[in-house]
Amino acid sequence: MEDKVLSFQRRLIQLRERYDYPMSDIYNMDKTPLECTVVAAVTTDGGKLPLNVIFRGKRKLGPSVMTPGCKFPVWVQPSAWNDEAGCIKWVRDTFPVRDDNSRRLLVWDSANFHLCDDIKQFLAERNVDML
Numbered sequence: 237m238e239d240k241v242l243s244f245q246r247r248l249i250q251l252r253e254r255y256d257y258p259m260s261d262i263y264n265m266d267k268t269p270l271e272c273t274v275v276a277a278v279t280t281d282g283g284k285l286p287l288n289v290i291f292r293g294k295r296k297l298g299p300s301v302m303t304p305g306c307k308f309p310v311w312v313q314p315s316a317w318n319d320e321a322g323c324i325k326w327v328r329d330t331f332p333v334r335d336d337n338s339r340r341l342l343v344w345d346s347a348n349f350h351l352c353d354d355i356k357q358f359l360a361e362r363n364v365d366m367l
Contacts, residue, residue: 244257246365251341255365261340263331267318269342275326277342285330288320324358334363342366 253259263285265277275288286308293312308330314320331342342364344350352367359366 244367248343251365251367255339257341259339263340263342265326265342265344273318275279275330277321277330286334288326288330290322305345318347318349320352320354323349323355325362327355327358327362331364337363339363339365 242335251261254281255283258338259281260279262280263277265275266281267273267275272292273290275290277285288311289309290313292315296316311322311325313319318326334340342359344366349355356366
């Protein structure tokens with residue numbers, strides 16, 4: 237476990253030295269499975285992206301439901317877990333789009349779907365590095 241932590245820290249330092257990200261352009265995304273999955277992301281300077289909530293249901297990743305008065309999207313899919321399609325949906329619908337060509341860093345866990353080629357390509361097209 238200690239080797240994984242050190243490897244992560246080295247990679248983070250290499251990316252920061254290479255691209256000199258402002259603190260507001262380093263994001264940490266994680267999810268918490270309960271009876272639903274809550275997807276949350278914050279920047280290292282304290283900024284927050286809208287929460288996303290995934291419930292178990294029959295409709296798979298259709299339009300997010302915005303209940304009146306609710307400030308975050310709710311998704312419904314066969315399981316209450318996130319997956320590759322949900323990850324792309326989160327990046328497409330929630331992660332900020334930039335007009336400039338600046339790079340950003342997205343730090344998340346090593347879930348298999350985070351590491352798939354479609355996710356890597358989707359983020360690379362948006363100048364988002366991932367760790």
